Amino acid sequence: EAQVTQNPRYLITVTGKKLTVTCSQNMNHEYMSWYRQDPGLGLRQIYYSMNVEVTDKGDVPEGYKVSRKEKRNFPLILESPSPNQTSLYFCASKAGDLYNSPLHFGNGTRLTVT
């Protein structure tokens, strides 16, 4: 089954403790991206990757890092999480250059930072 898999689904952590949210897709997609969803703010892009070893900032990249060493994986790293990073996070992927290639989302990771 074609899918984007995120882990974990739920995560509670404390301020300053480094964490990684994993994302993997099995559709051989070139493009991957991370979004955060907050009440009243919708979905905002954190980082994106056009292909392996190519990453760039989205609209809200502060406090996050990503890497794209393999085509299928795109982990999101929070080096020193803070309470304002409490949010619902979505990883997404799509085929690279197709005009209306749909963005496929994972089921989300709900992160709470205390």
Next chain:
Amino acid sequence: GENVEQHPSTLSVQEGDSAVIKCTYSDSASNYFPWYKQELGKGPQLIIDIRSNVGEKKDQRIAVTLNKTAKHFSLHITETQPEDSAVYFCAASIWETGANSKLTFGKGITLSVRP
């Protein structure tokens, strides 16, 4: 950058009635407008999209209309059913070859269909 406004923020309709959700965008260069449905506990899923060279597109009970002059587009759901209850997001992007076709999303609308 692009700004997408979505209204209303909540909408409640009786089963069988129609629902219309409206979005406006700010960047006249935007040329791709998808709609996503998000069910509880899941990620958003594409339900229909439209390109800027098309004024209307239909898929069974769902249709999307685009007015480029006014810079607004709308989602129309006819004969609503309880399973249509979800959060709906509109989005806009400027598609270019080799570029980040970043979607700018509206804030979402919660649609409730009353049985």
